Amino acid sequence: xxxxxxxxxxxxxxxxxxxxxxxxxxxxxxxxxxxxxxxxxxxxxxxxxxxxxxxxxxxxxxxxxxxxxxxxxxxxxxxxxxxxxxxxxxxxxxxxxx
Amino acid sequence: xxxxxxxxxxxxxxxxxxxxxxxxxxxxxxxxxxxxxxxxxxxxxxxxxxxxxxxxxxxxxxxxxxxxxxxxxxxxxxxxxxxxxxxxxxxxxxxxxxxxxxxxxxxxxxxxxxxxxxxxxxxxxxxxxxxxxxxxxxxxxxxxxxxxxxxxxxxxxxxxxxxxxxxxxxxxxxxxxxxxxxxxxxxxxxxxxxxxxxxxxxxxxxxxxxxxxxxxxxxxxxxxxxxxxxxxxxxxxxxxxxxxxxxxxxxxxxxxxxxxxxxxxxxxxxxxxxxxxxxxxxxxxxxxxxxxxxxxxxxxxxxxxxxxxxxxxxxxxxxxxxxxxxxxxxxxxxxxxxxxxxxxxxxxxxxxxxxxxxxxxxxxxxxxxxxxxxxxxxxxxxxxxxxxxxxxxxxxxxxxxxxxxxxxxxxxxxxxxxxxxxxxxxxxxxxxxxxxxxxxxxxxxxxxxxxxxxxxxxxxxxxxxxxxxxxxxxxxxxxxxxxxxxxxxxxxxxxxxxxxxxxxxxxxxxxxxxxxxxxxxxxxxxxxxxxxxxxxxxxxxxxxxxxxxxxxxxxx
Numbered sequence: 001x002x003x004x005x006x007x008x009x010x011x012x013x014x015x016x017x018x019x020x021x022x023x024x025x026x027x028x029x030x031x032x033x034x035x036x037x038x039x040x041x042x043x044x045x046x047x048x049x050x051x052x053x054x055x056x057x058x059x060x061x062x063x064x065x066x067x068x069x070x071x072x073x074x075x076x077x078x079x080x081x082x083x084x085x086x087x088x089x090x091x092x093x094x095x096x097x098x
Numbered sequence: 099x100x101x102x103x104x105x106x107x108x109x110x111x112x113x114x115x116x117x118x119x120x121x122x123x124x125x126x127x128x129x130x131x132x133x134x135x136x137x138x139x140x141x142x143x144x145x146x147x148x149x150x151x152x153x154x155x156x157x158x159x160x161x162x163x164x165x166x167x168x169x170x171x172x173x174x175x176x177x178x179x180x181x182x183x184x185x186x187x188x189x190x191x192x193x194x195x196x197x198x199x200x201x202x203x204x205x206x207x208x209x210x211x212x213x214x215x216x217x218x219x220x221x222x223x224x225x226x227x228x229x230x231x232x233x234x235x236x237x238x239x240x241x242x243x244x245x246x247x248x249x250x251x252x253x254x255x256x257x258x259x260x261x262x263x264x265x266x267x268x269x270x271x272x273x274x275x276x277x278x279x280x281x282x283x284x285x286x287x288x289x290x291x292x293x294x295x296x297x298x299x300x301x302x303x304x305x306x307x308x309x310x311x312x313x314x315x316x317x318x319x320x321x322x323x324x325x326x327x328x329x330x331x332x333x334x335x336x337x338x339x340x341x342x343x344x345x346x347x348x349x350x351x352x353x354x355x356x357x358x359x360x361x362x363x364x365x366x367x368x369x370x371x372x373x374x375x376x377x378x379x380x381x382x383x384x385x386x387x388x389x390x391x392x393x394x395x396x397x398x399x400x401x402x403x404x405x406x407x408x409x410x411x412x413x414x415x416x417x418x419x420x421x422x423x424x425x426x427x428x429x430x431x432x433x434x435x436x437x438x439x440x441x442x443x444x445x446x447x448x449x450x451x452x453x454x455x456x457x458x459x460x461x462x463x464x465x466x467x468x469x470x471x472x473x474x475x476x477x478x479x480x481x482x483x484x485x486x487x488x489x490x491x492x493x494x495x496x497x498x499x500x501x502x503x504x505x506x507x508x509x510x511x512x513x514x515x516x517x518x519x520x521x522x523x524x525x526x527x528x529x530x531x532x533x534x535x536x537x538x539x540x541x542x543x544x545x546x547x548x549x550x551x552x553x554x555x556x557x558x559x560x561x562x563x564x565x566x567x568x569x570x571x572x573x574x575x576x577x578x579x580x581x582x583x584x585x586x587x588x589x590x591x592x593x594x595x596x597x598x599x600x601x602x603x604x605x606x607x608x609x610x611x612x613x614x615x616x617x618x619x620x621x622x623x624x625x626x627x628x629x630x631x632x633x634x635x636x637x638x639x640x641x642x643x644x645x646x647x648x649x650x651x652x653x654x
Contacts, residue, residue, distance in 0.1 A: 013152070014150075014152050014153075014162065015152035015153065016152065016153050016154065016157055018152075019153075019159050019162075
């Protein structure tokens with residue numbers, strides 16, 4: 001368990017898709033710590049943003065193979081990371097992620 | 099005094115306060131609704147173009163764009179809204195501004211949902227009551243040509259065309275040209291100069307100190323004239339000022355140029371049947387010059403009297419801008435003088451700056467007065483008058499009138515042409531309504547510089563120099579006055595300023611300094627023969643005039 005909420009929540013993800021689900025389904029997307037659990041994320045979000053979380057879904061984004069210029073054209077790997085999609089409870093205030 | 103009101107198109111409030119002669123402070127408040135609308139519009143436009151990581155181009159949400167680019171959007175909206183608000187408030191407050199509004203951009207804060215408040219300072223046209231401008235008493239010199247003047251013109255024409263005989267007299271006389279070497283010695287200074295002098299014109303080439311050429315009369319080739327003097331403040335070489343200077347002038351050659359006698363045969367070379375006809379032709383040309391110059395003199399007297407009768411505070415900004423324009427138009431001269439080591443750079447700058455300063459206020463004042471008289475008397479410029487002027491200018495430049503029209507429309511020079519016509523018509527109106535007393539002209543010329551060179555013809559044709567009519571100036575902005583003479587009067591237009599010393603300017607010195615004049619129509623005149631038959635300045639000068647006009651703010 002990671003107790004520091006700032007260590008759990010790395011950054012909000014701002015993409016067309018995350019924007020779309022935020023508007024349509026009241027769901028917010030964050031990059032989280034690789035070892036953070038759903039409970040960690042729920043506690044951290046509720047503490048940081050003062051909201052009520054209804055559900056948390058997490059997923060590991062696997063590293064991709066990519067040709068890097070800094071490696072002089074040799075293939076390398078992008079970093080892997082963990083994503084959490086948080087659904088807020090009905091009636092909960094929204095999160096200002098902008 | 100202050101006034102306030104509510105403008106029509108943009109929802110704004112304004113307040114005007116007097117902060118000095120011809121200067122107003124405009125306090126403007128644009129309503130919050132207008133600010134929001136402008137922000138909304140700007141944000142929508144930006145959202146369609148902007149690319150933010152994670153979003154395809156133009157797909158970023160409005161709120162994100164608004165937050166990310168808040169500073170840029172505010173700046174853009176302020177830049178669009180502020181000039182519009184100033185424009186509307188000035189129109190609503192009936193302010194006739196003649197300068198770019200001055201305000202501190204950094205102080206303008208634009209926030210969503212809040213009104214936009216700012217203050218600007220503007221210079222406005224002066225408000226004044228016209229003094230007497232009808233029935234003004236002026237003198238105009240009678241246009242007559244004296245025989246001795248005509249003789250001089252004929253001689254000049256013959257010399258110009260090469261009908262001369264050169265003698266080398268034993269002794270220098272007042273009609274001789276003397277060549278030699280001048281050595282100037284002073285503490286820490288020892289220079290020699292090739293020197294050319296005539297008794298009439300003084301030194302036309304030589305050292306930067308005055309040489310009393312009268313001392314040369316009676317001297318022979320090979321003689322050396324020596325004298326000592328203390329160089330005064332007027333000395334053009336600063337290294338010599340206040341020092342005891344020893345000058346040695348050695349005469350190397352004395353020549354006398356004499357024109358041949360006018361014969362029927364020579365007259366035929368000029369395209370005239372006989373000598374009498376040639377003289378008559380020169381007489382009529384010289385008469386035209388004298389008539390034009392005496393008319394110009396009378397007009398200047400009239401304008402000076404009207405100006406004296408109409409006191410008002412001239413906007414300093416307009417004077418300064420006008421001065422800047424004159425100086426930029428004279429930049430070529432200044433640059434050339436800077437390369438001449440005989441002249442003190444600082445003095446040259448100072449002299450030109452003083453001349454520009456003296457002229458600027460006079461011309462700006464006259465411009466406002468003429469503009470007001472034209473308005474009061476309902477003097478207007480018709481399109482066909484502009485067309486005729488453009489056609490004349492096109493003829494003189496050898497271009498098509500339509501091309502010239504297009505070029506001038508693009509450059510914004512048409513206003514200058516209109517002003518030139520309006521100015522001319524207004525002055526003509528004033529002359530028609532003046533009480534003109536024709537006074538006899540004395541011998542030895544009392545019309546400024548109607549010397550023979552002004553009418554010297556070239557073989558087979560017209561005059562080498564023609565007088566230029568006073569030219570155009572858009573009101574309050576880009577009128578260039580003639581170079582002011584030592585008596586404060588403008589130098590005559592069309593005067594050739596070259597090696598020959600300008601007796602009216604008083605600043606060319608005795609060492610053959612070349613001067614150029616700023617003509618009344620907004621460009622330096624480098625020589626009378628540069629002017630075309632419409633009195634418009636040479637092309638280079640017009641370019642300067644145009645550039646200055648472009649720099650000048652609107653509404654002037």
